[in-house]
Amino acid sequence: MSHFRxxxxxxxxxxxxRDHMRPxxxxxxxxxxxxxxxALLEVFGVALLVPLIDxxxxxxxxxxxxxxxxxxxxxxxLRQLFPGxxxxxxIGFFCTFIAVVILVKGQVQLLSLRLLNRLxxxxxxxxxxxxxxxxxxxxxxVLESRKSGEIASAFTSNIHxxxxxVDNLLLMALRLLVALAYLTAAVSQSWQVAAGLxxxxxxxxxxxxxxxxxLKRIGREVAHGHRMLAGQISEATGGIRVIRATGAQAYATxxxxxxxxxxxxxxxxxxxxNASTMPLAESVxxxxxxxxxxxTYHWLIVPKHLAPSALxxxxxxxxxxLPVLNQLMTHYSLATYASGALRELETWFREPKFxxxxxxxxxxxxxxxxxSFENLGYSYPNGREALCDVSFSVPAGKKVALVGSxxxxxxxxxxxxxxxxxxxSGCIRVxxxxxxxxxxxxxxxxxxxxxxxxxxxxxxxxRNVAYGLPHATRDEIHAAxxxxxxxxxxxxxxxxxxTVVGERGSMLSGGQRQRLAIARAVVRxxxxxxxxxxxxxxDSASEQEVQRALxxxxxxxxxxxxxxxxxxxxxxxxxxxxxxxxxIEQGTWNxxxxxxxxxxxxxxLNQLRSDxxxxxxxxx
Numbered sequence: 001m002s003h004f005r006x007x008x009x010x011x012x013x014x015x016x017x018r019d020h021m022r023p024x025x026x027x028x029x030x031x032x033x034x035x036x037x038x039a040l041l042e043v044f045g046v047a048l049l050v051p052l053i054d055x056x057x058x059x060x061x062x063x064x065x066x067x068x069x070x071x072x073x074x075x076x077x078l079r080q081l082f083p084g085x086x087x088x089x090x091i092g093f094f095c096t097f098i099a100v101v102i103l104v105k106g107q108v109q110l111l112s113l114r115l116l117n118r119l120x121x122x123x124x125x126x127x128x129x130x131x132x133x134x135x136x137x138x139x140x141x142v143l144e145s146r147k148s149g150e151i152a153s154a155f156t157s158n159i160h161x162x163x164x165x166v167d168n169l170l171l172m173a174l175r176l177l178v179a180l181a182y183l184t185a186a187v188s189q190s191w192q193v194a195a196g197l198x199x200x201x202x203x204x205x206x207x208x209x210x211x212x213x214x215l216k217r218i219g220r221e222v223a224h225g226h227r228m229l230a231g232q233i234s235e236a237t238g239g240i241r242v243i244r245a246t247g248a249q250a251y252a253t254x255x256x257x258x259x260x261x262x263x264x265x266x267x268x269x270x271x272x273x274n275a276s277t278m279p280l281a282e283s284v285x286x287x288x289x290x291x292x293x294x295x296t297y298h299w300l301i302v303p304k305h306l307a308p309s310a311l312x313x314x315x316x317x318x319x320x321x322l323p324v325l326n327q328l329m330t331h332y333s334l335a336t337y338a339s340g341a342l343r344e345l346e347t348w349f350r351e352p353k354f355x356x357x358x359x360x361x362x363x364x365x366x367x368x369x370x371x372s373f374e375n376l377g378y379s380y381p382n383g384r385e386a387l388c389d390v391s392f393s394v395p396a397g398k399k400v401a402l403v404g405s406x407x408x409x410x411x412x413x414x415x416x417x418x419x420x421x422x423x424x425s426g427c428i429r430v431x432x433x434x435x436x437x438x439x440x441x442x443x444x445x446x447x448x449x450x451x452x453x454x455x456x457x458x459x460x461x462x463r464n465v466a467y468g469l470p471h472a473t474r475d476e477i478h479a480a481x482x483x484x485x486x487x488x489x490x491x492x493x494x495x496x497x498x499t500v501v502g503e504r505g506s507m508l509s510g511g512q513r514q515r516l517a518i519a520r521a522v523v524r525x526x527x528x529x530x531x532x533x534x535x536x537x538x539d540s541a542s543e544q545e546v547q548r549a550l551x552x553x554x555x556x557x558x559x560x561x562x563x564x565x566x567x568x569x570x571x572x573x574x575x576x577x578x579x580x581x582x583x584i585e586q587g588t589w590n591x592x593x594x595x596x597x598x599x600x601x602x603x604x605l606n607q608l609r610s611d612x613x614x615x616x617x618x619x620x
Contacts, residue, residue: 006213006336007332010165010169010335010336010339010342011169013165013339013342013343013346014165014166014169014342016346017127017162017342017345017346017349020126020127020130020131020349021123021126021127021166022122022123022126023119023122023123023126024119024122027115027118027119027122028119030115031112031115031116031119031170032173034108034111034112034115035112035116035170035173035174035177036177037108037112038105038108038109038112038174039174039177039178039180039181040181041101041104041105041108041109042105042109042178042181043178043181043182043184043185044101044105045098045101045102045105046182048094048097048098048101112174116167116170116171119170120163120166120167123163123166124159124160124163127159127162127163127345128155128159130349131154131155131159131345131348131349132155134348134349134351134353135151135348137353137354138351138352138353138354139351139352139353139354139381139421140354140415140420140421141380141381142351142352145381146231147230147231147234147235148231148234149227149229149230149231149232149233149234149235150227150228150230150231150234152230152234153226153227153229153230153231154227154344154345154348156230157223157226157227157230157341158223158226158227158341158342158344158345158348159341159345160341161223161338161340161341161342162338162341162342162345164334164335164338164341165335165338165339165341165342168331168332168334168335168338169331169335171327171331172328172331172332172335175324175325175327175328175331176328178324179201179321179324179325179328182321182324183198183321190296190300192296192299192300193292193296193300196288196291196292196295196296199288200284200288200292201325203284203288204281204284204288204325204329205329207280207281207284214273215270215273215333215336215337218266218269218270218273218337219270219336219337219338219339219340219341220339220340220343221266221340222263222266222267222270222337222340222341223340223341223343223344224340224344225259225262225263225266225267226263226341227344228259228262228263229256229259229260229263232255232256232259233256236252236256270337273333281325281326281329354422355419355422355436356422357422357436359419359436359437359438359439359440359443360436360437360438360439361439362433362437362438362439362442363438363439363442364430364438364439364442364443364445364446365442365446365527366396366446366527366528366558367394367396367397367430367431367527367528367558368396368431369395369396369431369432370393370394370395370396370430370431371393371394371417371428371429371430371435371528371558372391372393372428372429372430372432373390373391373392373393373394373413373426373428374391374426374427374428374429375389375390375391375425375426375427376389376390376391376413376416376423376425376426376427376428377389377390377423377424377425377426378409378412378416378421378423378424378425379424385581386409386412386581387409387412387413387416387581387582388581388582389425389426389582389583390409390413390426390578390581390582390583391426391583392574392576392583392586394558394560394574395558395573395574396558397556397557397558398558398559398573398574399554399559399560399561399571399572399573399574400559400560400561400572400573400574400575400576401561401562401563401569401572401574401575401576402414402560402561402562402563402576402578403563403569403575403576403577403578403599404577404578404579405579407580408578408579408580408581409578409580409581409582410532410562410578411452411532411562412581413578414449414530414532414560414562416428417435417530417560418447418449418530419435419436419440419443422436445524446526446527446528447526447527447528447529447530448520448521448522448524448526448528448529448530449521449529449530449531449532450514450517450518450520450521450529450530450531450532451517451532451533452532452533452562454505454513454514454516454517454520455504455517456501456504456505456508456513456516456517457501458500458501458502458503458504459500459501460495460497460498460499460500460501461481461490461493461496461497461498461499461501461516462474462477462497462498464501464505464516464520465477465480465481465516465519465520465523466520466523467520468524469523469524472523474497476523477497477519477523478490478497479523480519480520480522480523481516481519483518483519483522483550484515484516484518484519484522485515486512486515486516486519489512501513501516518550526557527557527558528557528558528559528560529554529557529558529559529560530559530560530561530562531550531559531560531561531562532562533562533563551571559572563575569589570589572589573588574586574587574588575587575588575589575592575599577592577597577598577599579598584597584598585597585598585599
């Protein structure tokens with residue numbers, strides 16, 4: 001029963017993912033029909049050998065028992081079809097017929113395998129496409145809680161092993177059809193023998209049940225091991241500068257070896273268990289089959305209930321059924337072993353999409369009056385409160401700075417404004433309307449962001465600047481680069497705008513990456529601009545130039561600045577001071593300094609100096 005439950009669970013997992021596999025109804029039907037035809041022709045080809053031997057013995061005057069039953073009694077059928085023909089003609093005709101059957105069977109089997117391969121290719125492709133599309137829509141917390149290597153493992157190892165499950169289930173269906181065809185042939189000669197073969201199959205399944213339970217457990221461990229190992233690789237390669245700078249190569253290698261050893265041990269155990277399945281099934285099946293042969297001879301052949309040639313048919317059926325049975329168990333073992341990856345993949349598809357509350361369809365054309373943050377609150381999935389009861393306004397066309405120590409909630413608030421996260425309490429209103437009512441396309445078309453750590457794609461400068469704007473012209477790109485003070489740099493590069501910046505912009509300096517991100521924001525001509533410490537990676541001269549350019553670009557736009565430097569704080573219209581997710585002060589520079597509160601203490605303690613190189617430290 002455990003085998004049956006495990007098999008049903010496996011089928012249930014595949015069924016739940018069916019919408020993501022979408023192999024195509026016609027392809028599935030064609031694969032099933034060719035598989036069925038190949039199975040029938042295989043059994044028919046084997047069964048024809050016995051009538052041939054029976055025909056030869058009859059021609060030579062051999063002793064015949066009771067004629068074979070049904071379609072297997074070929075000698076009698078040949079005599080009826082070709083009366084008066086000699087033995088040579090009958091044997092030649094029969095051999096030609098066998099050759100044609102085997103030839104057709106081979107071609108049908110080849111077609112069946114090609115269809116199965118196409119089926120697997122289509123399933124893999126659709127799973128990868130759907131998983132990628134799903135990850136584009138999941139909550140940010142899901143991606144932030146996983147290592148990038150784990151996500152890469154889902155696209156490689158998990159999908160590969162998931163297709164192995166489907167492939168082996170389909171091959172099981174093929175082998176099962178063959179086994180049923182052989183069983184049908186045996187039943188046509190003797191139901192007693194068929195019942196004996198059925199008992200042999202039951203004993204084989206029972207004897208391997210413990211191995212399959214072990215394979216299922218090991219399969220989960222292997223899937224987890226692949227995910228952990230991929231995470232180790234991505235973390236080690238992404239942090240290679242830190243590893244080398246701290247001389248921690250030996251530690252990193254030891255951590256990798258530990259994860260690698262865990263995976264290797266589990267993989268070896270799985271392979272050993274899987275390798276044990278076939279010998280065990282073959283041994284139990286052979287012993288049971290020989291008992292069936294002996295019983296058939298004693299209780300059916302000797303009392304003349306069955307012809308000796310029928311025993312030959314049964315013997316050949318047994319010889320062909322045992323390998324088929326072994327293949328059936330092997331495919332089931334492989335499917336069980338790989339089922340852990342299928343479960344991992346299903347977990348990814350179950351991750352909740354963002355947003356839970358759907359966006360509206362209203363068109364956003366920019367801020368006309370003000371953006372109001374009303375009693376805004378946000379808590380992370382782990383329960384940590386990032387914002388609590390925050391209320392303030394950003395008038396249209398004005399600059400508002402958010403200041404505070406690290407972890408005060410500034411970037412979280414910017415993420416809420418970008419609609420990358422959904423408030424857990426309160427709301428954000430634009431001109432009196434809930435900002436969630438605006439369509440994603442119109443909202444992000446009028447909004448741009450420059451982050452503290454800009455992300456650049458491993459692509460050309462032009463495509464990085466115009467990312468998301470496929471119709472941006474070269475002139476528009478050049479204009480944006482000029483605003484970001486990158487024109488001279490681009491002009492000095494051999495490939496100009498077509499220069500590839502490397503993974504995450506590795507071919508550029510930190511300041512150049514930051515200015516390229518600024519150009520990407522400027523080229524969009526946004527109505528709402530968010531600057532998350534946008535000039536932090538620039539030297540003093542470049543910062544002043546870019547700051548002036550940003551002030552020019554922000555003319556007539558609404559700007560929210562996450563401020564760490566005096567240059568981005570002194571010139572804004574309004575300052576909002578946050579501490580541990582709460583708004584503690586707000587006002588203009590002069591008002592806040594005069595109030596002698598937290599912001600004033602920052603100035604007095606030289607944590608916010610008139611020197612452009614100064615940085616904003618912790619709020620007491």
